[in-house]
Amino acid sequence: MEYEFRVIVEKVSVASQEVVKRDTVKIYDIRPPKSIIELGLRHEEQISLLTKVQNVLLAEQSALIDCGYDTCPNCGQKLKRNGFLQSNFHAVFSDHKLRIQKHRCNNPECNWQSTPTTTTVFGTDIHPDLAKLQCEQGALFSYREAQSNLEKINCSGRRINNHTRIKSLTNQVGARFSQETLREPSVQECAAPATELIVQVDGGHIPVKEKGKRSFEALSAIAYQPTNIEQVDQHHRQITNKTCVVSAIDDRLETIKSFVLNAAYKQGMTARTRITGLADGANNCWSVLRSLESHCQDLECILDWFHIAKKLENVKNALGEAFGESLNSVKWSVWHGEAQAALTKLRLIQDNVSDDVQQAKMQGLHDYLKHNLAYLINYEQRKSSGKVYTSQVAESHIDSLINARHKRQRKMQWTREGAHNVLQIRAKMVSQEWSKQWQDTVLDTLINAA
Ligand SMILES: [Zn+2]
Known part of the structure; x- marks a missing residue:
């Protein structure tokens, strides 16, 4: 025996449980899955089914939309129904048309008409869940990447994205x-x-x-x-x-x-x-x-130990093996709060460096420490007393904040x-x-x- 699978939506009276309306949204064949691909609904079909179910729900909801007036806002007379106005609604994964009831003033002298749209009623035609996704994508990726990511999630391009x-x-x-x-x-x-x-x-x-x-x-x-x-x-x-x-x-x-x-x-x-x-x-x-x-x-x-260590490492790489030992000794002095000793050691190393680039690196490190003398402490002591001396969680560093978004984009011109x-x-x-x-x-x- 063959069977099919129907997705049916029903409008039911809450009190009597009587079904007042029934729609077949979609019929699927029930076949043995030949592979994992055929198990359940595919991505595109899921979005499509969701769209169809939403359409039925939205038709019911738009009939109930209260435009906010019982009488004519112009002359106060009674209003009569005047057909429907179609307007857009962009849900998180689907776009819809809403049919909203229009009204016209009963007074022939006045002739006021309502023109209700999703935007005039709610202030926007975009569901905040969609706007949230757009912001998250826009914050993490370039705007073109964001558009392409949303297309992938949605299985199709939408002008709203x-x-x-x-x-x-x-x-x-x-x-x-x-x-x-x-x-x-x-x-x-x-x-x-x-x-x-x-x-x-x-x-x-x-x-x-x-x-x-x-x-x-x-x-x-x-x-x-x-x-x-x-x-x-x-x-x-x-x-x-x-x-x-x-x-x-x-x-x-x-x-x-x-x-x-x-x-x-x-x-x-x-x-x-x-x-x-x-x-x-x-x-x-x-x-x-x-x-x-x-x-x-x-x-x-x-002065954040994280940055001191980074600068020292940088100089060490520029000067090579030969100066490794002496630069470690500089690091030891800074770590133990002996900043002046560290500066003296740096000067001694500098005297033995002939290369201009290396000279400049050494001078840079020397100036950096000298400039921040007031902020150098005994890091060793601070560490052993269990206090903070170095920055935590790299994600808050400006580089990661910026990198995650701005440095990836070569062509983007940021203001x-x-x-x-x-x-x-x-x-x-x-x-x-x-x-x-x-x-x-x-x-x-x-x-x-x-
Ligand atoms: Zn009127």
């Missing part, structure tokens, strides 16, 4: 997040008062490929309580609760300073909090950290503003705030953009 639309939405959502991050957080948004807080500030460059233009700088910061550092395994740690912020705006650090202050508040900073500030040694990073000083009990700024906006979404993802906050912000953006 065009790269220019993804770009525009991502930008607007990012700009909105930027505005929100400038606002001092409410008590509810803040963690319980923290006795100690770590704030890391990091700078990096976003490349601009346009001729005659240089790259521009972005700064990122992350704030967290040391008690939220969790050891995953011997070599990896994670921070269970953190606030990450980033700015590419050129405004003498004003934006990033507000962002960092609000990030510290979110992590529980009060006038009694002791803050440890970690930075890579650039002046603007220290300047951002120093701006927290008047808001907390005290601020200790430390500061465009980069700043995209980075806001990435910062929200790193802070693990995106999943909680996307809905309000995306919906606000959709409604206000329409």
Whole structure:
């Protein structure tokens, strides 16, 4: 005996359980699967079935849409039905046409007519779930890659997923997040008062490929309580609760300073909090950290060991084996808080280097340490007392924030503003705030953009 498989949708009275309408959405053959490919429905068929089921549901729902008026908004007279208006609705995986009831004023003198569309009723014709996907794709990939990824997920190209639309939405959502991050957080948004807080500030460059233009700088910061550092395994740690912020705006650090202050508040900073500030040694990073000083009990700024080690490694590679031993000795001195001794050792090595490039590398390292003398501590001691001396979680480093999105694209011409906006979404993802906050912000953006 042969059978077929019908997908039927029914409209049923809740009270009596009587079926008032029945539609056969799709009929499938039931055949023995010859291979795994024939097991169940294929990707494209799943999307197609979903679209058909949604169409039936939407037809029922659009008949119930309340356009918001019982009488004529013009003269107050009774309204009569006046046919239907078709309008677009873009759901997460499918596009639909809604039929919405039109009305006309009964008063012949007035003649008012309604023209209801998805957008006039809801403020937008895009479901926020779709907008969320677009933002996530736009934040992680180039806009053209995002379009292509969404086409793959969807099994077809949709005009709503065009790269220019993804770009525009991502930008607007990012700009909105930027505005929100400038606002001092409410008590509810803040963690319980923290006795100690770590704030890391990091700078990096976003490349601009346009001729005659240089790259521009972005700064990122992350704030967290040391008690939220969790050891995953011997070599990896994670921070269970953190606030990450980033700015590419050129405004003498004003934006990033507000962002960092609000990030510290979110992590529980009060006038009694002791803050440890970690930075890579650039002046603007220290300047951002120093701006927290008047808001907390005290601020200790430390040159991030991660960056010292990286710089030393870099010089070691440039100078080769012969200087390995002596550079290790420099590292030992810095690690044990003997900065002056380290500088003297560096000078001695420099005297034995003849190559110009190597000379420059040595000078660079010397100047770097000398410039940051005030921020060099006894790292050995700090480590043995269990305190933070190096930045944690690489994902919050500006390089990973930027790399994940900006450096991959060779041809993209970034504006500061465009980069700043995209980075806001990435910062929200790193802070693990995106999943909680996307809905309000995306919906606000959709409604206000329409
Ligand atoms: Zn009227």
